[in-house]
Amino acid sequence: MRTPAGIRSVYVHAPFCARRCCYCDFAVEVNRRPDSAEWLAAIRTELEWVEGTGHVRVARSLETLYVGGGTPSVLDPRHVAGLAAVLGRERTQAPGFEWTVEANPESFTGRVAQRWAGGGVNRVSFGVQSFSPAALRWMGRLHSAGDAAEAVAAARTAGIANLSVDLIFGLPAAVRRDWKGDLEHALGLETPHISLYGLTVEKGTPLARAVGEGRITPCGDARYRDEYLLAAETLAGAGYEHYEVSNFALPGFASRHNTLCWEGAPYLGLGNGAHSHAGGRRWWNERDWAVYREHVARSGSGRAGGEVLTPRQTRLEAVWLGLRTRKGLASAALGPAASAVVRRWEDGGLAERKDGTVRLTPEGWLVLDALTLELETALEPGGVEGSPDPLPASEAVDGGGPREMFKYPGVRHGTM
């Protein structure tokens, strides 16, 4: 088991956005020109506090660093690059070290690309969502299809080839978005990684108000399903492996950071709203930037709460994690009741059993949460029959990992 004594994956949250998207309920700080130096100083102070308490230790050499938002590209790029110095340069120098930063196309200029690349960023994930002007306007996005292409080109010019684009599906019919066209457009950018997120209506958002007042009708389950399956088929046909419910990659380009989280590696989250997971515990920071900043300035800690995972939580999450990725679950360890459940899934086209592993199909991923509960309930109390467990307890991890907790709070992930 990996111990909290050597955390090798760090998530840093950058909460600032130039404008709030209509579906977003996250504690975003709307600010086109945030005080980047203040943000970096807060991250530094929190890290010093974390290391000073001795509860967890960040390893001398990191495997991954993921800077998510919000919109990290609205920050002064010198301060994003400055994270390497804050963490300690030797921590970001290991061979194969992956440093991802999220960006929105309109704020990812050639200067940003050069600064990030110069600082050691080697992977960029772009929030593109759509290439349709009407859909982008409806969502409240600030970029155009042309901006997305220019941003990808700027990253490549700066020497960053490991690129991802995010797309949102399941938009209301009234938006008249051409989903197939958007998929083809995304493939045309030739990024080696593509992520898909399904839109959900979250309380308190402009979208929820529009739905409540009858001004917009959300996407129905049938079209949601059709769009997800069309994407799965189209991207697989183009050579992308559907390696996780929401993620597709060309060989060798799966997100290392998210994969480690899904495999149960401990991670440390810094910044407002950031979550951490290590040693069977998870904890989280103050969600609001101003509150977080004040707490860190006062005590060094941004922590808002935490919990020790119960055995049931651990097992449920282990099942959920196994089912959500292509890694799947070891079928030999399932008891008779759980095996019968999987057989039913196979008959219904929701799962397949191959090489001793149960994996969900895209149809199954559409109902991932329901299937997770169904299987966990059918497992023998206290574990599964035989050995090994479908996933050993040490591989249990905080559901979703950092990225999904912070990105697109108004989207659903494979659930209907």
Ligand code: SF4
């Ligand atoms: S969806 Fe992303 S870009 Fe839009 S407001 Fe939320 S965090 Fe910012």
